[in-house]
Amino acid sequence: MNPVVIHDPTLRDGQHAVRHQLTAAALRRYAEAADAARIPVVEVGHGNGLGASSLQVGLAAVTDDEMLATVRDALRHSRMGVFMLPGWGTSADLQRAVERGADVVRIGVHATETSLAERHLGVLREAGVEAQCVLMMSHMASPEELAEHAARAVGYGAQAVGIMDSAGHFLPPDVTARIAAMAKAVGTVPVIFHGHNNLGMAVANSVAAADAGARIIDGCARGFGAGAGNTQLEVLVPVLERSGFATGIDLYALLDAADLAERELMPAPPIPTSMSIVSGLAGVFSGFKHRVVELAAAAGVDPRDVFFELGRRQAIAGQEDLIVDVVAQLSTNAHGKDK
Amino acid sequence: MNPVVIHDPTLRDGQHAVRHQLTAAALRRYAEAADAARIPVVEVGHGNGLGASSLQVGLAAVTDDEMLATVRDALRHSRMGVFMLPGWGTSADLQRAVERGADVVRIGVHATETSLAERHLGVLREAGVEAQCVLMMSHMASPEELAEHAARAVGYGAQAVGIMDSAGHFLPPDVTARIAAMAKAVGTVPVIFHGHNNLGMAVANSVAAADAGARIIDGCARGFGAGAGNTQLEVLVPVLERSGFATGIDLYALLDAADLAERELMPAPPIPTSMSIVSGLAGVFSGFKHRVVELAAAAGVDPRDVFFELGRRQAIAGQEDLIVDVVAQLSTNAHGKDK
Structure with a gap:
């Protein structure tokens, strides 16, 4: 052993x-x-x-x-x-x-x-x-x-x-x-x-x-x-x-x-929720979750799309400002599609 | 693929x-x-x-x-x-x-x-x-x-x-x-x-x-x-x-x-608790849990010992009577040790 x-x-x-x-x-x-x-x-x-x-x-x-x-x-x-x-x-x-x-x-x-x-x-x-x-x-x-x-x-x-x-x-x-x-x-x-x-x-x-x-x-x-x-x-x-x-x-x-x-120590043991699965797949720190969900909801875009795009941009902790950019981009894309 | x-x-x-x-x-x-x-x-x-x-x-x-x-x-x-x-x-x-x-x-x-x-x-x-x-x-x-x-x-x-x-x-x-x-x-x-x-x-x-x-x-x-x-x-x-x-x-x-x-569908998602970890290690169907915990508590033996002994005896579903035997044996062993 x-x-x-x-x-x-x-x-x-x-x-x-x-x-x-x-x-x-x-x-x-x-x-x-x-x-x-x-x-x-x-x-x-x-x-x-x-x-x-x-x-x-x-x-x-x-x-x-x-x-x-x-x-x-x-x-x-x-x-x-x-x-x-x-x-x-x-x-x-x-x-x-x-x-x-x-x-x-x-x-x-x-x-x-x-x-x-x-x-x-x-x-x-x-x-x-x-x-x-x-x-x-x-x-x-x-x-x-x-x-x-x-x-x-x-x-x-x-x-x-x-x-x-x-x-x-x-x-x-x-x-x-x-x-x-x-x-x-x-x-x-x-x-x-x-x-x-x-x-x-x-x-x-x-x-x-x-x-x-x-x-x-x-x-x-x-x-x-x-x-x-x-x-x-x-x-x-x-x-x-x-x-x-x-x-x-x-x-x-x-x-x-x-x-x-x-x-x-804990209110409940952690489990993989849908958003943590997505952050794992995207390779983005799950600490981004609250801001992603909040900003995505305000802009009417899918928070899962935001995570995957943050992953493509290789976002790391401290770069929370990127969330704003990504949400804006996805929102514009969606708006464009609606026309 | x-x-x-x-x-x-x-x-x-x-x-x-x-x-x-x-x-x-x-x-x-x-x-x-x-x-x-x-x-x-x-x-x-x-x-x-x-x-x-x-x-x-x-x-x-x-x-x-x-x-x-x-x-x-x-x-x-x-x-x-x-x-x-x-x-x-x-x-x-x-x-x-x-x-x-x-x-x-x-x-x-x-x-x-x-x-x-x-x-x-x-x-x-x-x-x-x-x-x-x-x-x-x-x-x-x-x-x-x-x-x-x-x-x-x-x-x-x-x-x-x-x-x-x-x-x-x-x-x-x-x-x-x-x-x-x-x-x-x-x-x-x-x-x-x-x-x-x-x-x-x-x-x-x-x-x-x-x-x-x-x-x-x-x-x-x-x-x-x-x-x-x-x-x-x-x-x-x-x-x-x-x-x-x-x-x-x-x-x-x-x-x-x-x-x-x-x-x-569920009150809360399942997680591996201590008793389910033990039943997995022991190779015993976790459906035995409630009876094991109940009978072990009544006899003052450790339910984890019961699970491991059930595993050694290769207990399978339908053999819940084995729990009674195992608890009795462990209880006798513990009693013996106390003397």
Whole structure:
């Protein structure tokens, strides 16, 4: 059995599903349950990571400092992870997180923007914590590009490097090609895979990743996360075990943690809805959904057409203005047809 | 693009999730939506098939005759399918269904009990409708056994033959081996795959089935079905299309049908809960859940242990008495340990 390290961002990526409103008490209870299941890494934070809590993207119910203190106190066996997007968070946020006991720190960058992580990875290496780098929206880059950027991240000091299927677009063969190329490029450095379930493929993609050489796999209790949700952790673990990978996690305690998460963290577990299926097919971040639906309705165009056109234009997070353009174009086209 | 025929048992297998209480109005609305999407076969009935409505397994809200008349009237393009378990239904039920316009009739038998379908398949061939045979709890039989029984079913007159992953136990390699063996054994006769989502693998298993030669694949809107649910139809279709298979289904109309199903057929879409994950891992029909949980609680034993022991004993539907034995044994063991 090859070992795989399970990384659990329930208390960070899951926050997107509840507008970052998890309470300190809820963070503590889930962290204790995850710790009892011996989940290796429990990640916590605002959905967009350290320093992101703001009026613009949403104020979290709890400050970064309180989140870290709460989860640190709850963990006996698990290591604590945090996430940061350069620009949203700064080196000062990283230093504070390390002082508050973060063991594993991930820097997230767009698939082909590894250079943005260089300085932060250096800071983390000096601080003596595990420095990881994840490439987001990775379906927008080829296996070769991802391999090149993975090698660059390792050159900057990353001790693990991987990809997020941020739009939930991948099918297993897509994952196999990318992870294999990256694993080959970085040798013994562990490769990370983080899935989303827009096409019902998060668990299957994660197994494909492990088969192709990934050694750190992410999953969230009940798939807690935005839109169609993340890889369902308590499904992922026994399926990996059956597929020949050792996680070291206690199954019953893991199921208990997932039951607690369903009861205490979320209004309802995520499922692939029609709009999240479309965003996955189009390869567009599902966080665009509310604006797409709103603007499409106002203009009388089909929001599904908007998603597919955004996909053709390769829209990424931060480019929400493109929605306005696309809706206007589709509205003009429809108007033209009516004449 | 290889063609795949999508078979939609939303209005039959989905009934299990609502104790067979779908109304005639709901049947009609979903059938119309499925027809608009050009889904090739729309199956309708009591969850356990023709003739099964009874006090013992649950009285349906609508009689078989009214279900068939309602859906028949709603379909313009799609063919109408029905399902029957020998013993629950009879040849007389089959004749009535054919008279009421069933185009595709499936006989379901335990994986290694094909002989029970012989007479019924003969009746159907004489009646001139498409006769299909599906082998249930197919994880309990080897690829070789399934191939042998598939060939037998074809000998009895089946025009399509396949497997149901009734316990949601399969991972893709399990499906590949079974479908490939069956396809080889039956030559040009189409092979059927029907998945359940206990391990989050229903869509991935269905793609594996198609890759291995299956030509009829089942899916239910939003996965509507008992426990963790069936293969989610509106995810399955675009994923099959992206994987090189042509379904002939209109994606937007399919998404509309799924939205309607979520709104009008079900209290909430199914997800893999802890107990359905355990039943999938154990290879036990999730219909055992309520009795297992009830009896385990009364005896103070862990229902998960009960499921795994039922799996070791290869319990199948109809053997609910085994639950009592297993609970008693586990209770004695626990009592012994306490001394």
